[in-house]
Amino acid sequence: MMRVSRLYAPTLRETPAEAEIPSHQLMLRAGMIRKAAGGIYSYLPLALRILKKIEAIVREEMNEIDAQELLMPIIQPAEIWQETGRWDVYGDEMFRLCDRHKRNFCLGPTHEEMITTLVRGDVRSYRQLPLTLYQIQNKYRDEIRPRFGLMRGREFIMKDAYSFDRDEAGLTANYNKMYTAYTNVFTRCGLNFRPVEADSGAIGGSGSHEFMVIAESGEASIVYCPACDYGANVEKAELHTIVPQQEEMLPLDIIDTPKMKTIEAISAYLNIAPQKTIKAMAYQNENGLVIALVRGDHEVNEIKLINALGCIDLTLANEEAIAEAMQSAAGFIGPIGLQEVMIVADSTVMEMYNAVCGANLPDKHYIHVNPSRDFKPNKVIDIRLIQENDPCPHCGHPVKMARGIEVGQVFKLHTKYSQALQATYLDEKGKETPMVMGCYGIGVSRTMAAAIEQHNDEHGIIWPVPIAPYHTVIIPINSKDEAQMQLAETVCKALNQENVEAILDDRNERAGVKFKDADLIGYPLKIVIGPKTLQEQVFEVKVRRTGEVIFLSLENYVSEIQNLLKSL
Ligand SMILES: [Zn+2]
Structure with missing residues (x-):
């Protein structure tokens, strides 16, 4: 029988100063974790019981869909990472080490290279496919700023699964099975979550969902539809172009707008709605200055802008850069008459009538701007961020926003890794064919922290029964x-x-x-x-x-x- 007098759970009266969010504060106070180094923690007995329960649920659901558990090494040789080119791409986030013979290794941040080179050695025939393998293990990422306790650690526990199929149809079937298994895992953990469409990011491939635990402290913004099952990361959300009622185009004019540098100021000054103004944001990337145009009441989706420009880096331009490139002052930038500056306009902007925008002169704005008539952007695409009450891209119902913590993600990798690593099999006709892959992760230690973010009050943690210590x-x-x-x-x-x-x-x-x-x-x-x-x-x-x-x-x-x- 467990007695509290013997339990190693040293509780604290005070909230440790370094802890910013409830899960970090409460796990320290409840004697569940202790810090060894930045982003690296010991799990004390209560926390380990919780982790084991989450792992047991994950195992049951993985075994249910015929995924087989294995365990791969944490220490991985550099060679397999060099084969895919990720040894160089991964950068400082990878923990690297060197053995006594000066051979390079890393602590696994993920295992695509390891599993693909493992499977390519043994799977030769279509008869051996499909195959889904998973493990539950520590992962390592040398975060530049580890914080929020287990939420953004440098060592963390993950379940990672990989599927190998003969073709795209097989991958889709496996992806859907995994999606259902993930839904079961987070439901059984007692969490309020939503699967959302996600950007596949650096890992590559197309087709991805993130599983988000809904919590105020979440780092991700998500949008979801209360009327259908649509959900997306705001950065990924599809958009409708907003087409206003047609107006007669008035002649372009320029007016004095002393010190009216913001959308709020100019709207109030001219007594118009922000929807009648055009917001011009100046960015800088490796190729120079970029002006992004969105409607005055909208914000720029920088991820979509980066993707559209195909650039690596994007930051807001400073006053000097703006002055130098456009002879303009921040607050009065506009697209009309601009030369040699990249202009990217949101498609909703191009539908506006008789709008107001900066005139690239101090204290001046244009009025009666009709974008389709008055300027020609280099690119017209959706670059605004979706907002609450925008129409759902699937059914038109007004969408809602929430904050979420990503606890799981499913990806279709297609043949990205099997091609790079020559993981092929012989099909029915004896033809060498790359295996079609998917990868699927659950942050086990992060799920524990996310459960606390969602279930706590001023007195402490409120564990859902299935994962309570x-x-x-x-x-x-x-x-x-x-x-x-x-x-x-x-x-x-x-x-x-x-x-x-x-x-x-x-x-x-x-x-x-x-x-x-x-x-x-x-x-x-x-x-x-x-x-x-x-x-x-x-x-x-x-x-x-x-x-x-x-x-x-x-x-x-x-x-x-x-x-x-x-x-x-
Ligand atoms: Zn909908």
Whole structure:
């Protein structure tokens, strides 16, 4: 029987100053993790129990779709990374090391190279496909600024899976199975999440979904439709071009707008809606200055702009660069008459009538700007960020925004790695064909932190039952009272025998201290054994999530507790 007096969970009264977000603060305070170095943590017994539970759910769902578990080395030779060219591309995020013979290795940030070179050695025939393999293991990324505890660590636990198929149809089938398995994993962990369409980013390939746990502290902005199942990372979200009502095009004119440098100022000054203005943002990349145009009430989606320009780097231009390239002042930039500067316009801008924009002269704006008539951008594409209440790209219903924590991602890799690494098989006709691959990750340690971000209050953590370190703590009000202690032990034993994980707080502490620690650690239930229990054969059960108090009789309580846990 586990006793709190023996439990290695050193709780803290004060919130450590270095911790910024609830999961980091609460895991330190609840004695679940301790920092070894920036972004590198020890998992203490309570945290390890939670991780093991998440891993067990992941394993069950992976085995359910016939994925087979294996374990690959953490230390990977440089050669396989050189074959795909990622040894150089990965940059400073990769932990590199050298053995005594001066051979280069890295600590695996991911395992596409390792698994593909493994499989190419053994899989030769179409009869050996499809094949899906996974592992649960530490991963390493030397983040420039590790922070937020387990949320952005340099060492973290991941489940990574890889599928190998004969063709695209096989990949799609495997991708869909994995998508369903991920949905089951996060549902079973008790998390409120949404799968969203994602940018496939540096890993390559097209077709990807991220699984986002909805939480205020999330780093990602997502957009979702309450009417259909559409969801996307805002950077990826598809957009409709907004076409306003047609107007008669008035002649272009220039007016004085002293010190009116912002959209708000110019709108107020001219008494027009921001939708009638054009916002010009000046950026700088390796090729020079870029002017991005969006409607006054919209923001630039910099990811889409970077993709459209095909550039590596993009930063906002400073005042000097703007002055030098355009003889203009920030706040009065506009596209009309601009020479030798790249202009990228959002497609909604090109539909506007009689709009207002900067005139590239201090304290001057153009009015009655009709983009289709008055200037010619180098590119017209969707570069605005989707906003709340924009029409859903699938069904037209107004979309909603939320913040999310990415806990899983599924990718279609197609033949990116199998081609680079010559992972081929012989098809039915004996023809050498590259395997078609997918890769699928779940951040296991991050899922634990995300669960806390979503489930906490001012007293501490509120674990969803399926991943709680223990289901219930049993608290004798007075540990010096032998009768209370004996009864508490009996109850604890009885529950554990029926697979209700109970821990006994036998410490010689005031009841208030025990309650506080229990709330901080976040056990779903507290069972209180006091003088009343002995007199009336009734004990009190407190539900952590709702604060509800339930009285149970000493007869038949095990099944009552089991039912209560199921209902949470
Ligand atoms: Zn919709």
